[in-house]
Amino acid sequence: MSKGILIEAKLILNKRFPPHTPEVKFGRYLIRPVPSSSPTETEAIFSFTNTYESSAGGSHPEGEVDIVCRFLSVVFDTRVKKAGIRINEIDIPTIETPEKNRYPQFFGVFDPTQINDYFTRVLSLDEDLARQFIRATHAYSFALEFIPSDPTFAFFLLVVAIECMSSQKKIIPFSELDLDSKKCERFCRFITSFLPDEYKGDDERNKELFNDLLKTIYYSHRSGFAHGGKEVSSAALLLADKAGSSYFKHTIEGKEVRTPGLVWFARMVRGAILGYIGSLPQAPPTADEELFSRLAYEKAGLMVKVKKDLKKGQVVTFEDVEYR
DSSP states (O other): OOSSEEEEEEEEESSOOOTTOOOEEETTEEEEEEOOOOSSOEEEEEEEEEOOOOTTSOOOHHHHHHHHHHHHHHHHTSOEEEEEEEETTEEEOOOOOOHHHHOGGGSSOOOOTTHHHHHHHHTTSOHHHHHHHHHHHHHHHHHHTTTTTOHHHHHHHHHHHHHHHHTOTTTSOTTTSOTTTOHHHHHHHHHHHHOOGGGOOHHHHOHHHHHHHHHHIIIIIIIHHHHHOOOOOHHHHHHHHHHTOSEEEEEETTEEEEEEOHHHHHHHHHHHHHHHHHTSOOOOTTOOTTHHHHHHHHHHOOOOOBSSOOOTTOOOOGGGBOOO
């Protein structure tokens, strides 16, 4: 790439610039406010001159803008999002394949035919396992919010969804796999044990390859992010997803690696969770359908110590309870 290319981006912040601050400069970066009609958002122009060129002969200024946005978010303690980019005074339109085309499994028409069967089986769970199942569904549904915007975090949440279930001794006895030292093995065991046949292709039936991909996700994606903030290669993920493959083969620091696809892994997680539920017996006709109600109240109900006698139905304020 040529030297000295002007990069500009429009940013939207949820905080305002201090009065009489025409610009903020840090290093080679500059941000300056522009008039905004929103009472809650501030618009600004972020600019710098791109001079970097990698040994392979390229740069990624748009990615650099993303990094600076995250840096500003921490320093200014506010949301910062990119709303447009210009290179050498030429607007670069955002041309992205619609998500419904890139991730068709998350769009279209849902199938309601099995929901009652799954629900009656969930009602057969005791409260401890039901609680873990709800946590797993929370992690899975939250992960979908980050596809494709933050694949690293989506991977992390999908692993958590499985760990909510694989950590339970009623599902995998501790006598078979210790919880503290065999977390990855328990993670792999849950998926390989409960993934239904209709979710399996050649890669999933290849036990060595399947376990290798799952361990890569657990150690490189989950642990790498949780313990070191390591990010997944977004390029490899997008190419794996686009190719409809379970992984994409590429080279990192001279070593050949296989990066599992995010779409593929989301399908494995969903399949394993539903496979486990499908393995349960159906609840009897007299099953307690208030199971979800009780578990919902657990998160809302709070036991506190009051300073004085209160009447039923009385509105309670901080002055009425000992909160410190």
